[in-house]
Amino acid sequence: MSKIAFQDCYIQSLSHCYGCGKNNPEGHQLKSYWLDNYEGSKTIAHFTPKPYHTAIPGFVYGGLLASLIDCHGTGSAAAVVHYKNNLTIGSDPTIRFVTAALNINYLAPTPIDKQLELVGEFSQVKDNKVIVDITLSTNNVICVKGEVVAVKMPATFK
Ligand SMILES: CCCCCCCCCCCC(=O)SCCNC(=O)CCNC(=O)[C@H](O)C(C)(C)COP(=O)(O)OP(=O)(O)OC[C@H]1O[C@@H](n2cnc3c(N)ncnc32)[C@H](O)[C@@H]1OP(=O)(O)O
Numbered sequence: 001m002s003k004i005a006f007q008d009c010y011i012q013s014l015s016h017c018y019g020c021g022k023n024n025p026e027g028h029q030l031k032s033y034w035l036d037n038y039e040g041s042k043t044i045a046h047f048t049p050k051p052y053h054t055a056i057p058g059f060v061y062g063g064l065l066a067s068l069i070d071c072h073g074t075g076s077a078a079a080v081v082h083y084k085n086n087l088t089i090g091s092d093p094t095i096r097f098v099t100a101a102l103n104i105n106y107l108a109p110t111p112i113d114k115q116l117e118l119v120g121e122f123s124q125v126k127d128n129k130v131i132v133d134i135t136l137s138t139n140n141v142i143c144v145k146g147e148v149v150a151v152k153m154p155a156t157f158k
Helices: 062-084
Strands: 032-034 042-047 097-106 116-125 129-138 141-152
Touching: 032 062, 042 062, 062 097, 062 116, 062 129, 062 141
Parallel strands: none
Antiparallel strands: 032 042, 042 116, 097 141, 116 129, 129 141
16 A cells, blocks of 8 residues: 555645545545555555444445545546556646546445445546546445546636
8 A cells, every 4th residue: 555645645725625635624534545566556445434424323324435435536536647647646737536427336234333445446547537436345345336437627626
């Protein structure tokens, strides 16, 4: 696992995201990395839910799970486009991706008292659009699958 999370390389002005921004103390501050031995092709993140992230007692709220998949997807998209172009995340000009589409399938209830593991793989990588397929597991059981269509952030967002 690389030592610096993708999201920790985002420039300060783009580090306020509720799901993954390092500058948002109220947010989830998700951290995504290259999976060991899969640099450029697979990504990983971990998150431990808090007791108040409840849906039904004992199980995680689905909106939180979607949020984690969303941010792991956009972070992975930024990472792979930088990797493919031999660029460093955080270099100038900044390249960021926003969510254009998010498809989530809840396959099994997600226990709230376990660490969650998200693994991302790319089904399409273009400089302006990346599609990331993500699994969210606990104890090697896949609870949620998601597809994130991430599109390069337009200048009008700034
Ligand atoms: C908040 C800042 C954080 C900045 C950085 C922080 C990172 C954390 C982000 C966390 C995730 C978020 O919550 S982000 C916030 C939630 N998302 C948003 O608010 C996005 C709002 N939507 C938009 O601004 C726009 O619709 C865009 C940028 C998504 C698309 O703009 P556009 O003008 O239509 O793009 P365009 O160049 O025509 O299309 C580029 C390619 O994407 C495809 N494409 C476009 N839209 C879609 C779509 N809905 N579903 C599938 N594919 C699509 C096109 O077919 C094309 O594919 P091809 O023909 O090339 O194959």
